[in-house]
Amino acid sequence: MLDLLPELKDWLDDGRDVAVATVVSVGGSAPRGPGAALAVDRAGTVIGSVSGGCVEGAVYDLCAQALETGQSAVERFGYSDEDAFAVGLTCGGVLDVMVTPVFANTPVRALVSSALDTAERGEPVALVRVVEGPPEHLGATLLVHSDGSAEGSLGIHEDLDRTAAAQARAALDAGRTGTVELSPDGSHCPDGLTLLVEAGAPPPRMIVFGAVDFAAALVRAGKFLGYHVTVCDARPVFTTQARFPEADEVVVDWPHRYLRGTRTDGRTVLCLLTHDAKFDVPLLEVALRLPVAFVGAMGSRRTHTDRDRRLREVGLSETELTRLRSPIGLDLGGRTPEETALSIAAEIVAARRGGTGRPLTGTATPIHHSGTAHAHRSSGRPQLPAEVADIAS
Template structure:
């Protein structure tokens, strides 16, 4: 639902009832993953998508029905061999979609959408499978572990009792939130960690991941644009004030004039942060990478020729960087696209970042037998408890 959170937040502010259909699970080749959503209001206005077009009409009808009868429903869609034009996914995959009616100003949904619009870290946990009376009920979980709503209460956010189910749901949702993940988790109806009773869909709203670009060069300007397109909070850092300017990087969120390694040591990073070193100057690169390769970040890449890479790794070994740490370095940075222009180079870097995040190989899909989608989104309670 996060992909349409801004629009839904406006609907809530405008006192509009709506029904939202959210992808709970996928198998095989499916166009969109868990969390993708389509919403329909009482006037029939639709926003979002759950399948890229394959089953949108049928899901739209389910939303209209949910608005009329006030009941949540879980529906499964797959490819029909008997009739290729029947409702189904022509790509051959299977998706499960949870359709939930939401009354205007429903406290849990209103609070979640508002917090998501502000970029706060919150998670919405909804019952996707389980007893009919629980289906679609929601719990809002904050980063500090506090929660609102109740699976024992009404789906629109009635507080209900602080049952063991609520407490366990809150704990599991917080674990997903800490990891910045959206997916499913299974718990029993009594709140224990045994799977098989209730399946929760947890949607985590977290601040955008950081991309820090070191080196205020022409390639950096193109990478900033691509980073913003991918949803990153982008910072440009360079020790040279004549180059690190707002005029050169109008789309950057932050521009920092400082020695790269000094800035990296004092700024906040996490396991979603990507670090792109474009300076290819040993006096900047070595102290910077010595720090970067020891941080728990998602990606560290450095620009330069193969000769530059060999010289850089030699210098890093001399200052004590281990072989295990060096193995984390993506250098020369980017995938082999034959890139030459700054824009093409930025694309190759972005492609490598996405492949590293999603577990892709970077190989052409044509003729390959590898999965198109690599995401692992189902998490057991035992795995995150």
């Protein structure tokens, strides 16, 4: 539904009854991904698209039916070899679509309106809906804000609402929309209940400073974790798209100058791989005073000691210095760029999710962290709980 902002918000503000079709999941070759949406009002007006044209007519009919019955429904569309004229995707993909009626003066209407209002303000928000489970709960909706607070209920089990809210916060953290399979009691074991988590937030940023071989490996790890990855270095001969083809952006600029002028937020991860004082000190002087999620710097312990001294000389406080993770990465014993990138990625995940970095073998602590016991050392924001099953994998 968030895909239809601002048109859907205007419709709801006008008091229209609408039915919204949302792509739940795709398989094979499909034109649009999860979260793509189409809406129809009682006058037959349409906004949005779920397939680029292949099944729009059939989805329109489902929306018209939902406006008459007031019932949510999920339909699968796929190409039929037996019947070339059957409704489906000619590209050969499979598309699951959920249709939800959004009527005036209903709980769902209030939640959708609140979600659209929040998204329009530029604030992260997620909608969680039951797409497979007890028929009487199909379409039940939970709205989750970035701080973990929730509105509404899935109406099945209070523990399910808590688990769903945790999954939604993790989806917002990754900026991804997708499905999660749970049990009706909220446990993480799949047991016939599927939720669509629709995240209204851009992917978090990872900015890698230093156009070195280790950076190329870290770019790949960052993309795998769902980050929008930027590589920045002041040396144009090394800082090229050809050397970092998987990066979303490659920027030639002095790192501290670029960081001062670019957008960051409480989810941003900064990784300094230059281990060169002329780059690191001015950059960290800026980075450690920003409200970002993670600041880490590569280098030996000797380099770290020298860097710490230089940072104190330029006036950084003890509190600001404690935000620096250096040497960056968990102790995995790695040596290659890929192993080093894995070590850094592991520390980022542990910081983001409240993990300890210790082996799970022999411990009695929960595998999935469902609380907010740990805070981001670098921002004071609560950790996002629980890994996401389908979303963050």
